[in-house]
Amino acid sequence: MSFDFDVIGRSLPYLWKGFLYTVELTAIASLGGLFFGTLLALGRLSPIKPLAMIAAGYVNLMRSIPLVLVLFWFFFLMPQVLQLATGGERPPQIGAERTAIITFIMFEASYFCEIMRAGIQSIAKGQVDSAYALGLSYGQSMRLVILPQALRNMIPVLLTQTIILFQDTSLVYVISATDFTGAASKIAQRDGRLVEMYLFVAVVYFVLCYTLSYTVKLLQRRIAVIR
Amino acid sequence: MKFDLDWGVFFHEIPGGGDRYADLLVSGVAWTLAVSASAWVIALVLGSVIGTIRTTDRPWMVSLGDAWVELFRNIPLLVQMFLWYFVVPEFIAPLKRWLVQADPAHAQFVAAVLCLALFTSARVAEQVRAGIQSLPRGQRYAGMALGLTQPQVYGFVLLPMAFRIVIPPLTSETMNLIKNSSIALTIGLAELTFRSREMGEYTFRFFEAFSAATLIYIAIAMTANRVMALIERKTAVPGTIAGGGK
Numbered sequence: 001m002s003f004d005f006d007v008i009g010r011s012l013p014y015l016w017k018g019f020l021y022t023v024e025l026t027a028i029a030s031l032g033g034l035f036f037g038t039l040l041a042l043g044r045l046s047p048i049k050p051l052a053m054i055a056a057g058y059v060n061l062m063r064s065i066p067l068v069l070v071l072f073w074f075f076f077l078m079p080q081v082l083q084l085a086t087g088g089e090r091p092p093q094i095g096a097e098r099t100a101i102i103t104f105i106m107f108e109a110s111y112f113c114e115i116m117r118a119g120i121q122s123i124a125k126g127q128v129d130s131a132y133a134l135g136l137s138y139g140q141s142m143r144l145v146i147l148p149q150a151l152r153n154m155i156p157v158l159l160t161q162t163i164i165l166f167q168d169t170s171l172v173y174v175i176s177a178t179d180f181t182g183a184a185s186k187i188a189q190r191d192g193r194l195v196e197m198y199l200f201v202a203v204v205y206f207v208l209c210y211t212l213s214y215t216v217k218l219l220q221r222r223i224a225v226i227r
Numbered sequence: 228m229k230f231d232l233d234w235g236v237f238f239h240e241i242p243g244g245g246d247r248y249a250d251l252l253v254s255g256v257a258w259t260l261a262v263s264a265s266a267w268v269i270a271l272v273l274g275s276v277i278g279t280i281r282t283t284d285r286p287w288m289v290s291l292g293d294a295w296v297e298l299f300r301n302i303p304l305l306v307q308m309f310l311w312y313f314v315v316p317e318f319i320a321p322l323k324r325w326l327v328q329a330d331p332a333h334a335q336f337v338a339a340v341l342c343l344a345l346f347t348s349a350r351v352a353e354q355v356r357a358g359i360q361s362l363p364r365g366q367r368y369a370g371m372a373l374g375l376t377q378p379q380v381y382g383f384v385l386l387p388m389a390f391r392i393v394i395p396p397l398t399s400e401t402m403n404l405i406k407n408s409s410i411a412l413t414i415g416l417a418e419l420t421f422r423s424r425e426m427g428e429y430t431f432r433f434f435e436a437f438s439a440a441t442l443i444y445i446a447i448a449m450t451a452n453r454v455m456a457l458i459e460r461k462t463a464v465p466g467t468i469a470g471g472g473k
Contacts, residue, residue, distance in 0.1 A: 019301075028441065029415050060389055061441075061445075064402070064406075064410035064444060064445050064448045065406065065440075065441050065444045065445070066406040066407070066408075066410075066420060067406070068410060068412065068420050069409060069420045069423070069437065069440055069441065069444065071435050072420065072423075072424055072427075072433075072437060073441075076427060076433040076437070077434060077437070078422075139462075145363040153339065167301075167302075167303035167304070168303070169305040170305045170306060171305055171410070173305060173413060174412070174413060181303065181305060181306060185309070194309070194313040194314065195313065195314050195317050198309045198310055198313060198314050199310075199314060202302050202306050202307075202310055205301065205302050205303055205306060206298070206301045206302050208300035209300075209302070210297060210301045213300075213301065
């Protein structure tokens, strides 16, 4: 058994491209997920029963099936749904990379929803009452009073979820998108260097995620001191 | 192509075999349950041990437990799956020899169980540690004042309480484990998600195949949830809110 760790150096530019896609996917999915997740959380807490039920149903559905299956749902069926919507001759080709971005936004929205819901519910009732007493509308009181506080309280949890998301993006491998893991796996199989490539990928992820979660821990301590 | 659905497709025969597509999904469910159950048993035992030693007064035990949790928590599960299947056997000669002549399904099963068990054990360890640390300090001191040794304090005082406290978080870890078992399809294990995609590819009935898989996952999750809720009720500590406080 002989190892050839030079394969990593040779393929660095390709791996870097994959890594950039991983970062891009994480960034877009976390921001998009936070936006739609907040809307879902408002829906779940809404006094309008049908709206609350639809939001809860969506969130519970997404959270009870594996991410791999969600990726397959979108990858195999989105072209057909789009074709049906646009009435085109053939299913439009949207590609694995873009499918992954849409899937992750939709999927993460359900996880961010639960975090934001907990954040909103942690705000004292008096805050809502005083916002209404000041004559603010529902939208204004949410936007100016409740959500900024909920978001701030939940920053450590949101960042932890983003680190999990960063790791989960590696699953785009199952629809053959070329993220960091996907790039490494393609080279590993082309050159027959599975051991070297997968060890390298594991070390990179470990160093990044460990550093990030340690930073979140420090941040959490600082926020806790301020309050 | 229109969205014409054909729910009878599950009873069509698979070309070349006597089986129907429904049988394909059933065999997938069997693998999903087998992998999840095996991994769950190992994860519960390992995670309890690791979580417990992280609360002891031996620094080397605490460091070992912390390192264990950080190691498995900071590498994507998919990469861990590849490490167990492709990388670890390269460093263990007897394992490699067994792998070469073993049934591929057995090799995939062993790798998937090990991977999911160790990954989940880190998460269980974190919950168990939190459970033990949530107990009032006085319980540990009371045990020590009675002259119990440290293992006895854990065995008779702390763990019986801590395990009951951590059942709700362990319920969600059980569901996570079942969902995570789908990642075993990347090393070729023919579990439920793998089979539903296979069925879709054979029949071009992706909608029907994925709907079935989705419903089965929901059913499994709900069953696991009910079972854990039952255990939670049976083991609730009398006098607490969960135990109908008196």
